Amino acid sequence: MKKIGSYLVMFSVCVLAGCSKPAPDLLTSPDKQLHVKVFVTKQNTLAYSIDRAAQPVVLESDLGLQLTAADFTQGVAIESQSPVAPVTDEYSMRVGKKSKIAYSANEQTFVIENAQQQKLQVTFRVSNDGVAFRYAVTDPVIAQKQFVKETTSFHFAPTAKAWLQPMSVAQTGWSNTNPSYEEHYQMDIPVGTASTLGAGWAFPGLFNTNNNWVLISEAGMDGSWHASRLAHDSADGEYTVASPQAPEVFTNGGLLASGTDKLISPWRILAIGDLPTIMQSTLGTDLAIPAISLKNDFIKPGHSSWSWAILKDDFTTFDVQKKFIDYAADMYWDYTLIDADWDKKIGYEKLKELVDYAAKKNIGILVWYNSSGDWNQTPYSPKSELLTHEQRAAVFARLRDIGVKGLKIDFFAGDGQSMIAYYVDILKDAAEYNLSVNFHGATLPRGWQRTYPHLMTMESIKGFEFTTFSQADQDPVAKHVAMALFARNVFDPMDFTPMAFGDIPNIKRVTENSFELAESVLMISGIQHFAEIPEGMATAPDYVKDFLRELPREWDDVKFIDGYPGKYLVLARKAGDAWYIAGINAEAESKTLTLDLSFAGDQKGVLIGSGETERSFVQQEINSKTPQTITLRPSAGFVVVLK
Structure with missing residues (x-):
């Protein structure tokens, strides 16, 4: 597919080709830093792109579903789009990095029509920490809504890097128990690298492009849709959403999504920003289905x-x-x-x-x-x-x-x-x-x-x-x-x-x-x-x-302090009035960190770290007002408690 990066060029092509006009205004995050474009390409396929702070993050990428009775992967037009509307949510979590969470995003739904005048809805939500979108097929003309494939892709610049866990081949491993998301990550690899086991890459997938980090996953699974992964091949840094392998089913059960009245996909979610934004993001539960009623x-x-x-x-x-x-x-x-x-x-x-x-x-x-x-x-x-x-x-x-x-x-x-x-x-x-x-x-x-x-x-x-x-x-x-x-x-x-x-x-x-x-x-x-x-x-x-x-x-809040994927991490978690800070060094050489703990206010506490030997500990009193310089040996760590 030929990539067309300019909105004005795309608009002109659509006028000449007779395809639908894209939304006149960009869909943006509440803080205006994230921008999403949804449009029809010269080839009459549906596409999107994402910028952050005027820098390309996700290049022109595909959108589309193919069902046995309807094809929305080619020959489509944007029939209409809803006004951009704010979406807010507040909820509590017992299991997670935060106990009370507020979600705010801007939402827009695009109605896509194919040559047979069948309709598909694609809804985008853009929050300050990322982008989410999902598909919905509710058109009564499509009586049986049987999934065939999804063309959703995430296209990154050739200079981008990836941190990904390979999917294992179904029915391999001990007693045929794969896949179970139990592989070692491939770290800091060029985008476009084929998966090491030939079965794709597991969610979440982490990417770095133009100094922006992107963590891709999915959420909102109600049992009607299969779980997805990224495909084995990602030529030119374009990763496509792939379906599970044939054996990954309950005995005599279905492999792929299907429905009659409606067919609604999980949300495809992309946390986007610097590392603090990624590590503090709650998009994975923001887009999940709200809690069931239970005692x-x-x-x-x-x-x-x-x-x-x-x-x-x-x-x-x-x-x-x-x-x-x-x-x-x-x-x-x-x-x-x-x-x-x-x-x-x-x-x-x-x-x-x-x-x-x-x-x-x-x-x-x-x-x-x-x-x-x-x-x-x-x-x-x-x-x-x-x-x-x-x-x-x-x-x-x-x-x-x-x-x-x-x-x-x-x-x-x-x-x-x-x-x-x-x-x-x-x-x-x-x-x-x-x-x-x-x-x-x-x-x-x-x-x-x-x-x-x-x-x-x-x-x-x-x-x-x-x-x-x-x-x-x-x-x-x-x-x-x-x-x-x-x-x-x-x-x-x-x-x-x-x-x-x-x-x-x-x-x-x-x-x-x-x-x-x-x-x-x-x-x-x-x-x-x-x-x-x-x-x-x-x-x-x-x-x-x-x-x-x-x-x-249980934890009330989280704060990313320092780190880099696969190398080291310092993270703070809050419970009540107390802060717990922990760090690890996974590099081959010692690492010296200077930590500003003033975010905890005026608190006293203790630091527990390595003693003279690998198996020993040492404890010292500290306070949050004084910056702490800590040297970690390889494969060493520390904890701090401030109350």
Whole structure:
């Protein structure tokens, strides 16, 4: 497609070709910094572009849908466009970087008509921190609205760079469990680089162009549409939205979106700005579906002990789980997670004993389930007990009656429409029985934590457990964490299951203990499942244990201080009147940072960092008025508490 960058040239071409006139005024953000153009090209295809502060960010890029009964990818015109209207929203979050969020944007809807006079609506919203758009097919002339493909693209200048996670090929990996968003990121690569596994790139995707950062994802998934990714090929730096692979479905379920009365896509979202704007953006939940109605008194974000991360399968026994309940109680945590095969190794009767024992110590019990039917070969149980509404009702009622507080559900098949509907059905049913949910071996949340407030977290990351499987995953973990915090964890909770101070069997741990401690603040997860076992925690000084005992479960605000994707990060989180600041260095050399903490007001506190050795800590008193100069060794970190 020939690219036409000038609005005046485009207008002249449309007049000569007889296509529709574009909107006379640019769609802009409330602060006038972001500008969006939506227009029909010389080839009669629909396109858009985005500028920020008069600099091109997203070059002319494609828009369009093809259905079995309607094609909006060619031969189209803009039939009409609505007036630009302000959109505002205010909402609260229990799981996220901010507790109270205000959203403000300008919205415009374009009605697109093809040669058969069938209609498609494309709605754009532009806020100060980014752009979002989605498609809606409501034309009654199109009786069956079956998705075929989407031509949406994001075109970047040849000089732009990308930070992307490859999608894995469906039905590969251990027991055919891919894709689960569990790959290492490719960092600082030229745009146009083909994906390393041939299956595309996972959302969110991070880009830098003309000194502007762009984080691309999607939100607003109700189960009627499949989840998307970026295509394998991106010639000339133009990334196209791609569909899931054929095996990524619930058994005998649909792969791609379909509807009768209407077909509405998720929002395609682009956070745009400098790094503070990206890291503080809430677009991922701003564009999510508002919360369902539910009794929310059972929703309790918190911290959890968990034996499996380090001890693995053989320690899912009654006596060990009782020990981890005691451990959680000693740390003033909230939960203990009992992992796979508990039904065989502990059983329901003894589970009830553990639940009752834990309740006396004010600890809630979480239990593991296998989501899988026959879409993979995973052996762990309980398995195939959640496949239907009737099964889920029986299981959830039994767990509720025993006193279990939530479920970790593992091993999903991917991103097909029927699999996305399966996630949504589980969440709806769990809400009926006052159970919190944690999805593992799973897709990206895409804002579900707003729609379903009892969704505490999702894995969707190559997490801590992988660093216990092989040294090849342990060695790059510092860079991997420093990257995930700029992409995967910006919009959505991430169950990385962080933090180990002691040894990992058969693995040489490469991060310092101070780096591990910093993860507890840097990573957002509604329930933070700490990997460390009692023996490792016993090696930490009392002031580190006290820090973890008092660590907030929910956050009111966030402030980006310094950092660069895959290299280092310093971030501040606020809870009540207290500020928690954490930093990590993932580079190969020591890094000296001078931190201005005056944003916290006049407060005193402590800084915990590395001692003389990699496994030791040191604590010192500080105040927010005095700039802090901190030198971090490679793979080291720090935490600060100001109250």
